[in-house]
Amino acid sequence: MVLEKVNSPEDLKALDWDELLALAEEIRSEIIRVTAQNGGHLASSLGAVELILALHRVFDSPRDKILFDVGHQAYAHKLVTGRKHLFHTLRKEGGISGFTKVSESPHDAITVGHASTSLANALGMAIARDLQGEDHHVVAVIGDGALTGGMALAALNKIGELGKRMLIVLNDNEMSISENVGGLNRYFKELQIRKWVQDMEKLGRHILEQISPRLFSLVDRAKEAAKLVLHQENPFYAWGIRYVGPVDGHDLKGLVHILQHLKELEGPTLLHVVTKKGKGYKVAEADPIYWHGPPGFDPKKPEKVSKGYTWSQAFGDAVTELAHMEPRLFVITPAMREGSGLVRYAQEHPERFLDVGICEDVAVTTAAGMALKGMKPIVAIYSTFLQRAYDQVIHDVAIESLPVVFAVDRAGLVGADGATHHGVFDLAYLRTVPNVEIAAPKDALELRAMLKQALARPNPVFIRYARDNVEKAPEGVWPEIPWGRWEVLKEGTEVYLLAFGKTLAYALEAAGDDPRVGVVNARFLKPLDREMLKELARYKLLTVEDHQKMGGFGSAVLEALNEMGLKAEVRVLALPDRFFEHGAIPSLHRQAGIDPEGIRKALAELGIAPVHER
Ligand SMILES: CC(=O)c1sc(CCOP(=O)(O)OP(=O)(O)O)c(C)[n+]1Cc1cnc(C)nc1N
Numbered sequence: 001m002v003l004e005k006v007n008s009p010e011d012l013k014a015l016d017w018d019e020l021l022a023l024a025e026e027i028r029s030e031i032i033r034v035t036a037q038n039g040g041h042l043a044s045s046l047g048a049v050e051l052i053l054a055l056h057r058v059f060d061s062p063r064d065k066i067l068f069d070v071g072h073q074a075y076a077h078k079l080v081t082g083r084k085h086l087f088h089t090l091r092k093e094g095g096i097s098g099f100t101k102v103s104e105s106p107h108d109a110i111t112v113g114h115a116s117t118s119l120a121n122a123l124g125m126a127i128a129r130d131l132q133g134e135d136h137h138v139v140a141v142i143g144d145g146a147l148t149g150g151m152a153l154a155a156l157n158k159i160g161e162l163g164k165r166m167l168i169v170l171n172d173n174e175m176s177i178s179e180n181v182g183g184l185n186r187y188f189k190e191l192q193i194r195k196w197v198q199d200m201e202k203l204g205r206h207i208l209e210q211i212s213p214r215l216f217s218l219v220d221r222a223k224e225a226a227k228l229v230l231h232q233e234n235p236f237y238a239w240g241i242r243y244v245g246p247v248d249g250h251d252l253k254g255l256v257h258i259l260q261h262l263k264e265l266e267g268p269t270l271l272h273v274v275t276k277k278g279k280g281y282k283v284a285e286a287d288p289i290y291w292h293g294p295p296g297f298d299p300k301k302p303e304k305v306s307k308g309y310t311w312s313q314a315f316g317d318a319v320t321e322l323a324h325m326e327p328r329l330f331v332i333t334p335a336m337r338e339g340s341g342l343v344r345y346a347q348e349h350p351e352r353f354l355d356v357g358i359c360e361d362v363a364v365t366t367a368a369g370m371a372l373k374g375m376k377p378i379v380a381i382y383s384t385f386l387q388r389a390y391d392q393v394i395h396d397v398a399i400e401s402l403p404v405v406f407a408v409d410r411a412g413l414v415g416a417d418g419a420t421h422h423g424v425f426d427l428a429y430l431r432t433v434p435n436v437e438i439a440a441p442k443d444a445l446e447l448r449a450m451l452k453q454a455l456a457r458p459n460p461v462f463i464r465y466a467r468d469n470v471e472k473a474p475e476g477v478w479p480e481i482p483w484g485r486w487e488v489l490k491e492g493t494e495v496y497l498l499a500f501g502k503t504l505a506y507a508l509e510a511a512g513d514d515p516r517v518g519v520v521n522a523r524f525l526k527p528l529d530r531e532m533l534k535e536l537a538r539y540k541l542l543t544v545e546d547h548q549k550m551g552g553f554g555s556a557v558l559e560a561l562n563e564m565g566l567k568a569e570v571r572v573l574a575l576p577d578r579f580f581e582h583g584a585i586p587s588l589h590r591q592a593g594i595d596p597e598g599i600r601k602a603l604a605e606l607g608i609a610p611v612h613e614r
């Protein structure tokens, strides 16, 4: 096994070509083996194996900085940078992260999980390098999906102007999670049609090299010069960035050869490599969407597994039906069609569906434009990615109180994707914004009610739900709920649990049939149900939420009690002021103390000892 001989990128340089090619296959098998057990970003990482080996063969990490955008395609990077013995812990609690992470390895140049950040990071490192008089290389690997992100394009604009020496490797597999979108994506496809030119060039290069390396380099420079003329329409040239490609991202020898050349060049260069997402694993090549991030699977008989009926699907089913009832309804997703449960909706209402690419800011402000024209836009967006569009929420939607509905998926702790993906800040950053309303349904029926009623609200509405399964609601059923009102699910004589969203089930479990403990479905955070709160203030209160404590639901309750001049004994159960790493959701909830056990403990602290201890 060649992988046994590789404990650092240095060891790659000692391998001969056959060993390097064998290593690529061994790495592929290891990625499949571990992802089959742990789940993870299989197709993206399989597609980047040769590219990563070539980069580590030519550059000297960690002295040279190799940055991976999103970081989900970097499993081969982890395997050759001293973590092969830890790779089986991938995405497991206490194990290595599924993305690159500075605190995990000196070879991980940036901590990532959100897209489009690598280029600005690389620019910063290149500027710092030059100011510090150092001469290491800075290389950023960015996918075609991540390149649809505004901050990536803005960084390119600056990179071209400053002309710092750095290498950008565009890993173009024509896929984001779904098929990739955007004008640049179309342009790349055209370039790839010119791939036959590339292949001819490769043949020509091979012949020239045999004749005379000097002649080859002369012709190579002439070609570069010619490209400057031919590629005038090439946006990278317009930005001031040298463009090289497209080249075969699985031709390990060819990649090493090109990278060795590009390494010597001054200024910013973009190498456009074309890869196959899922390369080397038939099912993943055939369906890179499902195999982008599969849960565990049988590597010998890889089949799709159903994750059960989820909140995302409940949302997708509801909006698909709603669109038949409301012709002004329009759904926008920032590159998360599958994740947000919109595959069926997009098939049934293609004319009222838009995937803007990985640009949440554009998603929100496009919705604002639609609302200004009388449409009923719904932005389907993960809580964590909504962070990317905070100013757009305020500036483009809330100030004019535009009727935009936000279906905020993956709210709360999300599990194996870890700190970069937990959706635990949205209540704090949203509830301070005037004109908005915020709600969390207890089940799929309430989600349907909230969505339908939200469409009639004259202001922005955020409906938040967790990464979780939920019982399917019958089609065609549209219950009505009293907007802004909470719901008492269980009376109590001494204390009330005010539970928001996901934690309601935990509250009901903790309360059990204890007559002292009441449970409220506190389904509205803004507006808060002050009338009921006033009623309940004479009891002890315990708020529970899957969100940071600071600024969350509990904070809102405390502020309201204070404003109403009410004295009540209140405990706030929420996430402490730290980041939560990756792990199984129930375990993370246990760590945070918002699970039934944590609630019972808090009740005991309020003097409500468990029934069996009375
Ligand atoms: C992991 C994750 O959350 C991924 S990976 C991915 C596709 C990236 O496509 P790219 O072409 O860059 O890479 P490829 O998979 O190799 O084709 C998306 C949209 N997401 C979700 C997402 C959404 N929005 C933002 C800001 N960041 C992320 N990471």
Ligand SMILES: [Mg+2]
Pocket: 143, 144, 145, 146, 171, 172, 173, 174, 175, 176, 180
């Ligand atoms: Mg891609």
